[in-house]
Amino acid sequence: MAVPTAFSNDLLDFLKLLKENNDRDWFNEHKKEFKKLEVDAKRNFNRLLDILKTHDDVDRLKNFRIYRDVRFSKNKAPYKTHFSGSFYRRKPALRGSYYLHIQPNNESFIAVGFWDPTKEDLMRIRKEFEVDDEDIRAIINDGKFKKIWGNLLGEELKTAPRGFDKEHKAIDLIRKKQFLFTKNYTDAQVVSPSFIEDVNASFKAVRPYLDYMSSVLTTNINGEPLI
Structure with missing residues (x-):
């Protein structure tokens, strides 16, 4: 049996229209359509969750709501x-998401x-x-x-954080406030089986x-376990 398409063109088309008509009246008129697309999308997220659980201890999935919190934003699109x-x-042993x-x-x-990362976790890293x-360099510079x-991404300081030598050979890593990797996909890839x-x-x-990173955050600087 053929593997089902992960996400539909209908979902992408709806999100395009929502961008053009980002107001409550339009959304309420099309809410029934959105709810159906949301169910289909969540089904695929849960499918991925089940697959991830076969090789990692993933504790839970959180689907983010379509509604924006506009209280502190200049962009009032809802x-x-x-x-x-x-x-x-699954914490505390496994970190990252x-x-x-x-x-x-x-x-x-x-x-x-x-x-x-928390202030304590950032300092430990x-x-x-x-x-x-x-x-860490052996891992992130591996060819495959x-x-x-x-490359490793994330916000970083312009100079060394307090207490660290700005000439340190690892200052490119030490300056970071976030430690992220991303991979982009085209629309054609998203709807591919x-x-x-x-x-x-x-x-x-x-x-x-x-x-x-989990091993770092669950041990002290001497490598002794914290949990």
């Missing part, structure tokens, strides 16, 4: 023009890593890189890994990075 969800690894973002006009992507940056995920399998393969390939 609805998001994408569909997304995060897959969380997987993210899937479906957006038309070739703006879909997946992401992994650490978006908003920086201290690890200060002591030894060889292990880099072909899929590219092989999309979920490709996303899963990419997530599986990033495991060495997530497992390394």
Whole structure:
């Protein structure tokens, strides 16, 4: 039996129209259509969750709502023009998460890593890189890994954080405030029958990075377990 298409052109078309008509009246008129598309989309997110669980201890999936929080935003459009969800690894032993973002006009992507580490986690990561940056570089500079995920991304300081030498050989890593990898997808790829399998393969390939970071965040600087 053929593998079902992961996401439909209907979903992408709806999100395009929503971008052009981002107001409550239009959305309410088309809410029945959205609810059907939402059910189909969530089914595919759950399908990916089931596959991820075969090779990682993923605790839960959170599908993000279509409604925007506009209280502190200059952009008062009430609805998001994408569909997304995060897959969380089981804490405290496993850190990091997987993210899937479906957006038309070739703006879909997946992401992994650490978006908003706590102050304590950020310091622990920086201290690890200060002591030894060889292990992390071996992982993220591996040819197969880099072909899929590219370079490490994320916001960073313009100079060294307080207490760190700005001339340190790992200052490019130490300056970072986020530790992320992303991979982009076209609309044609998103509606392809092989999309979920490709996303899963990419997530599986990033495991060495997530497992390394988990080992850092669950031990002290001497390598002694914290949990």
